[in-house]
Amino acid sequence: MLVHFWGVRGSLPSPQLPSQIKSKVSAILEQVIPEDIESPESKERFLAGLPPWLFGTVGGNTPCVSVSLDNPRELIVFDCGSGMRELGAAQSGKNPKPSRYHVFFSHFHWDHLQGLPFFAPAYDPSVKTNFYSPKPNLKGILSGQMKDPYFPVGIDALGSQKRFVQMDAPVTIGNVTIQCKKMNHPGDSYSYMVKENGRRFIYMTDTELAASDFMKTPENTVFFQDADVIVLDCQYTLGEAIDKYNWGHSAFSMAVDFAANWRIKHMIMFHYDPAYPDRKLYNILQSARWYLERMNIKGMELSLATEGLELSL
Numbered sequence: 617m618l619v620h621f622w623g624v625r626g627s628l629p630s631p632q633l634p635s636q637i638k639s640k641v642s643a644i645l646e647q648v649i650p651e652d653i654e655s656p657e658s659k660e661r662f663l664a665g666l667p668p669w670l671f672g673t674v675g676g677n678t679p680c681v682s683v684s685l686d687n688p689r690e691l692i693v694f695d696c697g698s699g700m701r702e703l704g705a706a707q708s709g710k711n712p713k714p715s716r717y718h719v720f721f722s723h724f725h726w727d728h729l730q731g732l733p734f735f736a737p738a739y740d741p742s743v744k745t746n747f748y749s750p751k752p753n754l755k756g757i758l759s760g761q762m763k764d765p766y767f768p769v770g771i772d773a774l775g776s777q778k779r780f781v782q783m784d785a786p787v788t789i790g791n792v793t794i795q796c797k798k799m800n801h802p803g804d805s806y807s808y809m810v811k812e813n814g815r816r817f818i819y820m821t822d823t824e825l826a827a828s829d830f831m832k833t834p835e836n837t838v839f840f841q842d843a844d845v846i847v848l849d850c851q852y853t854l855g856e857a858i859d860k861y862n863w864g865h866s867a868f869s870m871a872v873d874f875a876a877n878w879r880i881k882h883m884i885m886f887h888y889d890p891a892y893p894d895r896k897l898y899n900i901l902q903s904a905r906w907y908l909e910r911m912n913i914k915g916m917e918l919s920l921a922t923e924g925l926e927l928s929l
Contacts, residue, residue, distance in 0.1 A: 617683050617684060617685055617792075617810065617812050617815065617817060617928070617929045618683070618684040618926060618927075618928050618929075619681065619682070619683055619684075619817060619845070619847075619926065619927050619928075619929065620681070620682045620683075620684070620703075620924075620925070620926045621675075621680075621681055621699075621921050621922065621923055621924065621925045621926075622677065622680040622681065622682065622699030622700065622702045622703045622706075622923065623675065623677030623678045623679050623680040623681075623695075623697040623698055623699020623700070623702070623731070623923065624674060624675055624677070624679065624699070624886055624887070624888065624921040624922060624923060625674075625675065625676055625677060625678050625679070625697075625727075625887070625888050625890055626678065626679070626727060626821075626822070626849075626851050626865070626887035626888060626889065626890065627678075627727055627889070627890050628678065628726070628727055628890050629676050629677055629678055629698045629727075629730075629890075630676045630890035630891075631676040632673055632676065636893060636894075640670055640671075643670055644666060644670060644671065647662075647666070648662065667898065668894075668898060668922075669893075669894040669895040669897070669898040670894075670895075672894075672922075673894055673922075673923075674888065674894050674897050674920065674921075674922045674923070675699075675922055675923025675924070676923075677697060677698040677699035677701075677702065677731075677923060678697030678698045678699060678727040678728070678730065678731070679694070679695040679697040679699065679722075679727065679728055679821055679886070679887060680693065680694070680695055680696060680697045680698075680699035680700040680702075680703055680731060681693070681694045681695065681819060681847060682694075682703055683810055683817065685789070685790060685792055685812065686790070686791070686812075686813075687790055688710075688712055688714065689712060689714055689715045689716060690714060690715075690716050690718065690789055690790065691714040691716070691717050691718070692718045692720070692789070692792075692794070692810065693717055693718065693719045693720070694720050694722065694808060694819045694821075695720075695721060695722055695728045695821070696719065696721070696728060696729055696730070696731045696732040696735065697727050697728055697729075697730060697731050698727075698730055698731045698734075699731060699923065700731030700732060700734065700735045701731050701734040701735065701736075702923070703735070704734070704735040704736040704737050704738070705736065707736070707737055708736070713737075714737070714743075715742065715743060715744065716743070716744040716745075716746065717737060717738075717743065717744070717745045717746065717776075718746050718748065718787075718789055718794075719745060719746065719747050719748065720748045720749070720794065720796075720808050720819075721747070721748070721749045721751075721754075721806075722805045722806055722807070722808075722819070722821050722822055723801060723803060723804060723805040723806065723822060724749075724751070724757050724803075725803070725822070726761075728821075728822075729758070729761055730761075732758065732761075732762075732774075733761075733762055733767055733769075733774075737776065738774040738775075738776045738778075739773070739774055739775050739776065740775065740776055741775045741776065741777070742776075743776040743777065744776060744777045744779070745774070745776040745777065745778050745779070746778075746779045746781060747778065747779065747780050747781065748781045748783050748787060748794075749781075749782065749783060749806070750782065750783045750784070750796055750798070750806055751782070751804075752782055754780040754781070754782060755771070755778075755780040758771055758780075759771040783796055791812060791813065792810060792811065792812045793810075793811045793812075794808055794809070794810050794811075795808070795809050795839070796808050796809075797809070797835070797839050799820065799822070799823040799824075799829075800823060800824045800825070800826050800829075800864065801822045801823060801824060801864035801865075802862075802863070802864045805821070805822040805823060805864070807819060807820035807821075807823065807839075808820075809839055809843070812929075815844050815929040816842075816843040816844050816845075817843070817844060817845050817846075817847075817929055818839075818840070818843050818845065818846040818847065818848075818880075819847050820846055820847060820848050820849065821847065821848075821849050821886055821887045822849055822864055822865065822887060823848070823849045823864070823865070823866055824849075824857075824862065824863070824864045824865055824866055825866045825870045825871065825874050829874060830873075830874065830877050836878075840878040840880065841878050841879065842878070842879050842880070842881075843878065843880045843881070844880075844881050844882065844929050845880075845881070845882045845883075845884065845927065845929060846875055846880045846882070846883050846884065847884045847886045847921065848866070848871045848874070848875065848883055848884065848885065848886060849865050849866045849871070849886060849887045850866060850867070850868040850871045850885040850886060850887065850888070850900070850904075851865035851866065851887050851888060851889050852865055852866065852867045852868070852889065853867060853868065853869075853900070854867040854868075854869050854870070856889075857870065865887070868885060868900055868903070868904045869904070869907050871883065871885070871904075872904055872907055872908055872911075872913070872918070873911075875916060876908075876911070876913045876916060879915070879916075880916065881915065881916060881917065882916070882917040882918075882919065882927075883916060883917070883918055883919070884918075884919045884920070884921050884925075884927075885900070885901065885904065885918070885919070885920050885921060886921045897920060898920065900920075901918065901919075901920045904918050905918050
């Protein structure tokens with residue numbers, strides 16, 4: 617399976633401000649010496665040596681993550697944040713294009729819904745779009761944000777062949793199994809585990825980790841133990857998480873403890889506070905890696921989710 621990140625921010629989209637871009641350009645220019653611009657090769661070396669927070673961006677779109685399967689006609693999508701528009705635009709250049717989308721919702725706060733009306737494949741009558749959630753009345757929930765006065769067209773304008781599925785058991789798509797688990801978040805949120813060819817991927821956003829999530833119960837063990845990759849809510853620092861208790865999000869250090877507790881091989885930090893600039897996010901990644909080393913946790917990789925990041929399982 618191939619995992620692609622189209623949106624990684626939480627709460628609301630947070631595009632780069634002009635002042636932030638100017639600050640990055642200024643910082644880059646301060647580092648340039650004549651030898652860096654002597655040739656195309658020297659320019660490439662200079663740019664490659666810049667820190668990622670300076671040359672590039674984490675991205676400003678809200679959550680949307682896709683999982684490509686062995687069958688290129690089927691695509692799994694987690695959440696419909698503003699990054700879903702980018703996902704839809706990218707499909708126009710695919711050959712073959714997906715003809716069936718399986719869209720799973722963690723929950724229905726705005727930042728996980730707002731991209732759906734701008735997802736171009738959903739308007740194509742030749743496309744099948746299956747929507748999944750453990751919550752009842754899924755069609756009614758999705759229709760609610762696409763009606764006057766909130767949006768100029770209703771959900772029936774999405775001309776694809778739509779199907780609304782309330783999950784009460786694991787879903788099977790070819791040789792892939794997807795199951796869900798309710799997490800701690802206001803109004804509830806659901807994490808999803810994807811299993812294909814013995815590999816396991818977990819999408820776990822909008823989660824305030826609790827003691828029960830660390831307990832070695834049969835349910836937790838089947839879902840979390842020894843997973844290959846987990847995309848995990850890391851919205852706060854520990855101090856912020858304490859101040860914002862019961863807001864439904866986790867501190868990055870708690871997330872590291874959680875992934876280590878379940879011997880997960882690769883943790884990807886996700887759902888960032890919209891106020892965090894790129895530099896702070898990369899500093900948090902560095903702090904998380906330092907914490908991993910300080911706690912003597914072995915065999916786990918840490919990454920920062922960025923728009924455009926892809927990984928193969």
